[in-house]
Amino acid sequence: MAHAEPQPRRPGRASATAPRAGAGALVCGLATALLSAVTTPVAAFDGPTTHAGLTGEAVLRSGLHQALRGLGLPLGLFTPLRLGHTALAAAPAELTALREALARLDAAEGYRPGDDGVQSALGWITAGSVLAGLPAQLERHHFFDPVAQRGLDQRHWGTSAAAAALATLEGGAPLRALLAGVGFDLSGMAAPRWLRAPTNRLSVESFFVRLEGATRATSAAAREQHLVLALLSLGGLLHVLQDMGSPTHVRNDFAPGMLERLGDSPLDRGSAFERYVARRFGRVGLQALADRAGRQTLVTRPSIGAFFSAGDWQGLADLTHARHFSPGTLPEGVAVGRDTTAAAVQQTLLRQLRYAAPAPPPLDLGCARERVCYAHAPQGAWLAYRIDARARLQLWLDERCYAATARDTLPRVLRYTLGLIAHLLRGTVTLEPLTSGGVAARHGGPALARGTLRWLVEDRGGNRRLLAERALDRARRQSGALVDALSPQQVTALGADPQARRLLAQLLGRDRQGDPVLAVASLPLHR
Structure with missing residues (x-):
């Protein structure tokens, strides 16, 4: 029996009952x-x-x-x-x-x-x-x-x-x-x-x-x-x-x-x-x-x-949570008589829910008396049900339900995994040569609640040392801001050092949500 797919929303707790009887x-x-x-x-x-x-x-x-x-x-x-x-x-x-x-x-x-x-x-x-x-x-x-x-x-x-x-x-x-x-x-x-x-x-x-x-x-x-x-x-x-x-x-x-x-x-x-x-x-x-x-x-x-x-x-x-049942949060079922209506069964099942969503639709009791039936959502079989020999409606999940759940959830899991990787890497900093001969670092990531920019120099042996460090004020923490610059004299001195191979800028801080942000940019000093 088809029914509308549960819409994403914040469902409340349907009842304060303990987990299903039988779990313990x-x-x-x-x-x-x-x-x-x-x-x-x-x-x-x-x-x-x-x-x-x-x-x-x-x-x-x-x-x-x-x-x-x-x-x-x-x-x-x-x-x-x-x-x-x-x-x-x-x-x-x-x-x-x-x-x-x-x-x-x-x-x-x-x-x-x-x-x-x-x-x-x-x-x-x-x-x-x-x-x-x-x-x-x-x-x-x-x-x-x-x-x-x-x-x-x-x-x-x-x-x-x-x-x-x-x-x-x-x-x-x-x-x-x-x-x-x-x-x-x-x-x-x-x-x-x-x-x-x-x-x-x-x-x-x-x-x-x-x-x-x-x-x-x-x-x-x-x-x-x-x-x-x-x-x-x-x-x-x-x-x-x-x-x-x-x-x-x-x-x-x-x-x-x-x-x-x-x-x-x-x-x-x-x-x-x-x-x-x-x-x-x-x-x-x-x-x-x-x-x-x-x-x-x-x-x-x-x-x-x-x-x-x-x-x-x-x-x-x-x-x-809103779209799928787990085994322990399915309704427990209900006794069904010959005169029991699908609407009455649905109301009983709704009262058994531990959470308000998803909610079972009206079920086909005629089908359930003859064989295993399925409630369907757009992604496929949502739950299985049948009326057993004791005239009790039973609900469960089987491989058809698992297949539908997998088709719905796994692509979403992959999308959220990709999204989290992008979120963790969202910090950006770029190095820009200035007409004066200096080098500036520009912040291109999210606005920061606090942050620090470090200038590092790497020598030909691969060793790095701290050249300078600046705590960023409010204006320099904004996305797109020019956060710091090395003077022409500093850049000239680095260029004259035969051991200096790369100039690096490391930006680190916290965004306004409290999440860490880190970005690095580098510039070769000798080609």
Whole structure:
């Protein structure tokens, strides 16, 4: 039965009821088994296939290749970069943990660095998108309910106990944490907050701090290390945003949404939708979707957080939430008599909703008495339903529904991933020769709330030193402003220095939304 597609809007919470009856029973019944057997990890979109594919396809279609060339890497995304022993010198334990995590990646997928620590820039970004979900316990911070404006929170006795057991068996939490009651309790930090959390090794701040070091550090080797770490962080940021394209992640539905039975073993559990996407598209199959997304208008948002959710209800989490059910947020069904009308059934189902949108349309009860039927939206099958032998209307999601959801969400996920990359790279600075013989730096990016311009000089050995630094006043922080200039005497002195090879300007600051902005421009001094 066709019906109008739910329109993007901010739906309210339909009821304050707890998650569906049966969710707690499901995981409580598993608790004993989980404590005595090893299970497969419960994660978001599959890292080695879906996240790697989404990230790789988006990065290849972004402006990052040219941005890296602007940093002095002629091969751009295909530049080989090495993670050496000097990386994270101030935190050797963190470097050891990073190397161990990288070593666990599948070499056959092409993004694990070699034994020499070398991988392409594209490979490092892809590796970061996979590492963001390791260990699997970190996925607790990849949820965001845009209606409640909070992260995962299903802290109900039984569900949290079973999930803690699950995390322990995955190696995501030590046994002592489980026994002490401080393991995974089906709660987590909201995904937009996690992007800025100090405990997130792949955070927004990590990306920009490392990117700053990749242009300012003294030696070429040190800059290379910073760049590798920045690219890993970039992949991690993209992973978290991409998870907002999975309905379970935006509808507070770890249980049962992430604990569906997926195979013959009762311990093979996860999201059936995310498993479907991994098997249907893999990595290569996402290319056609990426081509389609790349031809559409670039998504622009006022801030990093707005890519997730904002008052206009146009964030990725907003749109996924309003358009798609997850297993744990479907109506539970209703008893149907011979005289029960479709309108009465619809009203009962509406009262069962945890969220106001999407809302089930009037269903074809005659069809449902004979076979499995589908409610349709423009993108395809929306939900499956049938009246069973007990005269009860049941609703669920199956592969036809997953296929329709994938067709709707994956191109959007790619567009938002492309948009976030562009947002992170939106800072621009250009160097302009002046008629007086000096050189000026002009800011072409967003207006800044605060900012600094640094002049750097690189010698023939690849070492860089700070020449001058200026904090920008209000007038110089505006887009298009001439932010600073070197005098003719300074430029002449640099030109006379046989060791000086390049002049660089590094602009960094915060825009009016509080997001970091960084841009670099360079000018050869001797041709």
